[in-house]
Amino acid sequence: MSKHIIIIGAVALGPKVACRLRRLDPDINITVIDRDNLISYGGCGIPYYIGGDITDIEALFSTTSHAIRDPEFFRTCKGIKIIPRVEALTINRTDKSILVRHLEQDTEETLTYDKLVIASGATPVRPPIPGADLPRVFTVSNLHSAKHIKDMISTGGVGKAVVIGAGAIGIEMAEALTDLWGVETTIVEMADQVLPQALGKNIARIVENQLEESGVKVILSQQVTQIQGTSETGVTAVQIGETTMDCDLVVLSAGVRPNTKFASDSGLAVGRSGALLVDRNLKTTDPDIYAGGDCIEMRNLVSGGNMTMPLGSLANRQGRIIANNIHGRAAQFKGTVGTFCIKVFELGAATAGLTVAQAKTAGFDPVHALVAQFDRAHFYPDSKFMFIQLIADRSTRKILGVEAIGEQADAVKARVDAIAPLLGAGLDVDDVCVLETGYAPPFASAMDVINNAGNVLDNILEGRNTPIDMLDFITLFKKEAIQVLDLREPSEAAPFIEKYGNRWLNIPQAELRQRFEELPRDQNLYLICGTGARSYESQVFLNQQGFKQVKNIQGGSAVLSVTDPDFALT
Amino acid sequence: MSKHIIIIGAVALGPKVACRLRRLDPDINITVIDRDNLISYGGCGIPYYIGGDITDIEALFSTTSHAIRDPEFFRTCKGIKIIPRVEALTINRTDKSILVRHLEQDTEETLTYDKLVIASGATPVRPPIPGADLPRVFTVSNLHSAKHIKDMISTGGVGKAVVIGAGAIGIEMAEALTDLWGVETTIVEMADQVLPQALGKNIARIVENQLEESGVKVILSQQVTQIQGTSETGVTAVQIGETTMDCDLVVLSAGVRPNTKFASDSGLAVGRSGALLVDRNLKTTDPDIYAGGDCIEMRNLVSGGNMTMPLGSLANRQGRIIANNIHGRAAQFKGTVGTFCIKVFELGAATAGLTVAQAKTAGFDPVHALVAQFDRAHFYPDSKFMFIQLIADRSTRKILGVEAIGEQADAVKARVDAIAPLLGAGLDVDDVCVLETGYAPPFASAMDVINNAGNVLDNILEGRNTPIDMLDFITLFKKEAIQVLDLREPSEAAPFIEKYGNRWLNIPQAELRQRFEELPRDQNLYLICGTGARSYESQVFLNQQGFKQVKNIQGGSAVLSVTDPDFALT
Numbered sequence A, B: 001m002s003k004h005i006i007i008i009g010a011v012a013l014g015p016k017v018a019c020r021l022r023r024l025d026p027d028i029n030i031t032v033i034d035r036d037n038l039i040s041y042g043g044c045g046i047p048y049y050i051g052g053d054i055t056d057i058e059a060l061f062s063t064t065s066h067a068i069r070d071p072e073f074f075r076t077c078k079g080i081k082i083i084p085r086v087e088a089l090t091i092n093r094t095d096k097s098i099l100v101r102h103l104e105q106d107t108e109e110t111l112t113y114d115k116l117v118i119a120s121g122a123t124p125v126r127p128p129i130p131g132a133d134l135p136r137v138f139t140v141s142n143l144h145s146a147k148h149i150k151d152m153i154s155t156g157g158v159g160k161a162v163v164i165g166a167g168a169i170g171i172e173m174a175e176a177l178t179d180l181w182g183v184e185t186t187i188v189e190m191a192d193q194v195l196p197q198a199l200g201k202n203i204a205r206i207v208e209n210q211l212e213e214s215g216v217k218v219i220l221s222q223q224v225t226q227i228q229g230t231s232e233t234g235v236t237a238v239q240i241g242e243t244t245m246d247c248d249l250v251v252l253s254a255g256v257r258p259n260t261k262f263a264s265d266s267g268l269a270v271g272r273s274g275a276l277l278v279d280r281n282l283k284t285t286d287p288d289i290y291a292g293g294d295c296i297e298m299r300n301l302v303s304g305g306n307m308t309m310p311l312g313s314l315a316n317r318q319g320r321i322i323a324n325n326i327h328g329r330a331a332q333f334k335g336t337v338g339t340f341c342i343k344v345f346e347l348g349a350a351t352a353g354l355t356v357a358q359a360k361t362a363g364f365d366p367v368h369a370l371v372a373q374f375d376r377a378h379f380y381p382d383s384k385f386m387f388i389q390l391i392a393d394r395s396t397r398k399i400l401g402v403e404a405i406g407e408q409a410d411a412v413k414a415r416v417d418a419i420a421p422l423l424g425a426g427l428d429v430d431d432v433c434v435l436e437t438g439y440a441p442p443f444a445s446a447m448d449v450i451n452n453a454g455n456v457l458d459n460i461l462e463g464r465n466t467p468i469d470m471l472d473f474i475t476l477f478k479k480e481a482i483q484v485l486d487l488r489e490p491s492e493a494a495p496f497i498e499k500y501g502n503r504w505l506n507i508p509q510a511e512l513r514q515r516f517e518e519l520p521r522d523q524n525l526y527l528i529c530g531t532g533a534r535s536y537e538s539q540v541f542l543n544q545q546g547f548k549q550v551k552n553i554q555g556g557s558a559v560l561s562v563t564d565p566d567f568a569l570t
Helices: A013-024 A043-050 A057-061 A071-078 A143-154 A168-179 A201-213 A261-265 A312-327 A356-361 A409-423 A429-433 A449-461 A470-479 A490-503 A509-518 A533-544 A556-563 B013-024 B043-050 B057-061 B071-078 B143-154 B168-179 B201-213 B261-265 B312-327 B356-361 B409-423 B429-433 B449-461 B470-479 B490-503 B509-518 B533-544 B556-563
Strands: A004-008 A029-033 A081-083 A086-092 A097-102 A107-112 A115-118 A122-124 A137-139 A160-164 A184-189 A217-220 A224-230 A234-240 A243-246 A249-252 A256-258 A289-291 A340-344 A347-353 A366-374 A385-393 A399-406 A483-486 A504-506 A525-528 A550-553 B004-008 B029-033 B081-083 B086-092 B097-102 B107-112 B115-118 B122-124 B137-139 B160-164 B184-189 B217-220 B224-230 B234-240 B243-246 B249-252 B256-258 B289-291 B340-344 B347-353 B366-374 B385-393 B399-406 B483-486 B504-506 B525-528 B550-553
Touching (some): A004 A013, A013 A029, A013 A071, A013 A115, A013 A312, A013 B533, A043 A143, A043 A168, A057 A143, A071 A081, A071 B533, A086 A261, A115 A312, A143 A249, A168 A184, A168 A249, A168 A340, A201 A217, A201 A347, A201 A385, A201 A399, A201 A470, A201 A556, A234 A249, A289 A312, A312 B449, A340 A409, A347 A409, A366 A556, A385 A409, A385 A449, A385 A556, A399 A429, A409 B409, A429 A449, A470 A556, A483 A490, A490 A504, A525 A533, A525 A556, A533 A550, A533 B013, A533 B071, B004 B013, B013 B029, B013 B071, B013 B115, B013 B312, B029 B086, B043 B057, B043 B143, B043 B168, B071 B081, B086 B261, B115 B312, B137 B143, B160 B168, B160 B243, B168 B184, B168 B201, B168 B249, B201 B340, B201 B347, B201 B385, B201 B399, B201 B470, B201 B556, B234 B249, B289 B312, B340 B409, B356 B366, B356 B399, B366 B449, B366 B556, B385 B409, B385 B449, B385 B556, B399 B409, B399 B429, B409 B449, B429 B449, B470 B550, B470 B556, B483 B490, B490 B504, B509 B533, B525 B533, B525 B556, B533 B550
Parallel strands (some): A004 A029, A029 A081, A115 A289, A137 A249, A160 A184, A160 A249, A184 A217, A483 A504, A483 A525, B004 B029, B004 B115, B115 B289, B137 B249, B160 B184, B184 B217, B483 B504, B483 B525
Antiparallel strands (some): A086 A097, A122 A256, A224 A234, A340 A347, A347 A399, A366 A385, B097 B107, B122 B256, B234 B243, B340 B347, B347 B399, B366 B385, B385 B399
């Protein structure tokens, strides 16, 4: 008799396991259940549906050839039985059975399995804020709420919105509300930066600046303490500290919680996040039960710790591995380096590995370089600035993380993707200096920004480049009368000299070898140029002339201008 | 007394060595010589200057901050002495001196060195075709010839052009001539495909199709045997086999030859290509002489053999390594995997590692997968098809090469760059299946095309996917009355059924499980769908039903339609 496989969850990992298994074995008995009636959908596309990039919600559960991925599709095309509107209640591991409830009929049934796959996903957290259950307060959890939000916005029912949480979904939703619909949107984030799980502060600040420039108000380091309104009016305002802010819609994007209660109740081990613990074969602590996707903890290959990461890409890759293992072909999922990317209005951002803060928490001694450079040959017409932060451990020189942002989103992703797959293998700074990526003028500089980031980080680790972090510089400059030396041409330095007077000196780099004796030797000098290249070269020269208190402002005016509106170029 | 470093060549590697050395050591004595008066230029930008993407030739020898990189710039900004119009004649390795000629003054001088760096580059080959020295026959060798060509075109002097050689420069020049200037351009290539060094035939065919669609005539497997004209008229026609083709301009892009005669005459070892042999520290066979850039052979990290690869990106990375080594900080350049990218009108193509043909020559048993998939989530508005060919060795499953092409060039580069840095480290097929690259709908599918290419190749290696190569299919279909089974919807299959009658059956995938008994079991069946996914699934199903002669057409209609105009979608 052929084996019976039960799969709990039919969104991403579940169908992938089922379809792969069917191809591997025509006779195996596969049943997939899901609480919802809409299955196998691209949940990560919801913000683009709400924002109008995707007109028709069916696109999110259709194949590339426009077939609707419903149970009928899985039956006829894939040979898979999917039963919707069925909830898993308990697992009886001794009997190898699960008790389920048919939600429409309100009946219970016991299903037996040879192997069980838990693909139950995660549910958005509804934070314990008074009023969080009012009408017009949404989580972005499934296609039903997505349709509800869009129907409301598209009929003109929303003028002002508050998004609680500046993670990926919060930012994508803020863009969706603002960009097409012109909803006046505010993001409230309790951390002191946006995307606190994904980005360090330098790149996050560029994202915040972009959000503000695009009309999204960003409130950091604060919490919504109350959501006001009645069950008739729905939400009318939120309370943020002392401030009351009117709004017609609240989007809760405060993270997700893995759907694992029925599994942990049966004695399967979970980690601190509440997600299931699995081994490299994606087996839970019961050898007949596999799990994957948003409901498991994975090993972070850089920090060595465990993490959750709700991404359809990980779920799909894991699905194939679980199917292989069930079929008896050993396959492994070793972990993740947390690769992540996001579009934020005109910018694309991508990251992999640890931020400086995460690296410190994990016990490393992180050193970072922040480099600004054109993404194509600088003479190529549509070349744009890209900003890359590269982070290494001081003593081992191993790369801990990389973050990048720029206008040409695919080009940003290209740089991070060239590093990400190597992060788990102990790539070091020297490897990045010679990292071999494609070169032609429409694609890159001859010395690509990623190699340059390696070179700069190497120079910093060797003590040749003595940088000051951009945010530290801005804070210091606003607090103290520190001395800046601008190495650019007079026309470029002029607006800053006009604004800051003799705090902002200008000696073009070409004149520095003649004029360096004009400079004070007894005070700190903060060197700036367009991107950090000329200021580095000048810093080295001044060091060679005996100047000891010279700091190179990382990323130069290119980064400064997109980090703080006070320094925006006009 | 400080050391004296002489650097021969001031285009890419030479200035990089000099500037890095100056930053490492303020006292070291550095002299750079070059035959030309124009130095430190981006030679790879020449086609874009000729094609009008770059208006001003000075952009090719300016910094990102618009400073002209002339000897004065290097003196004032970099502290480097560059002497233009000086040619290296001989190296006297016993005395550690070089004899040079000042070309303007026509005088000779002996310069002594402690360390010598050879960065003499390469010169375009002028093939031994009668008439190759006629006026209006150009190599794309330096800014002087670039300016000459552009002046001629922009004054309307060119109606028809012939480009000899379909390497990168040949194709970039063909695009430059056609796109802006509307010159009627023909490329003649002696190999049976374009870009024979870089691409396998499948992807090359897509490039050829794009060139033809963009108005460039491509003639393969033929040679120009004579260039006709007089010294007064310049070129008037070329002879290709029996055909005479009128033209006003000939561009020779038949490869380059390393400028190493003066070096090999002094006893430095060269490889079969004539380029210098260097060790991992980029030292020649003389411990006081380093070399890098277009005049050296590098180790191909996939094949283990030696190769030349004239790319500014390699030269720049090598320059920093040579400077480090001269300064006493050991640094290594281990080799290259031949990463390459090119823009061809609306397409971007990228590649790394070996083609199928190169892999065979190197003694591997290559197996390839050709995958068509959208570069973003398929529901995201601007998603476009990308085509990836992934090649592995049959027995070891090690990845030997990857090629990709698509409309969104940065996205194409992102996929190849995610593989390229791992190629030298023995990446295998399973690693590609789980390769961790960034995911969000505006950037990728949840199962990205690169992971999918790994999955398909795994399925082929395991014998589950039994493909026929796209070009083999086209050849066979045009020669024999083979039976195609189209798994798409009737509306998609209809134009093919109309054209090919009962040679082109149609059973939509959703009906196959009911209707498979209609199919003949005693003849070969060639399965096609949109991209190869449904045809694979159907092939597996038919195999499971006992059909033994079923082949899956790799890449489906998506690849077929851009490979052969006979199958273009209307």
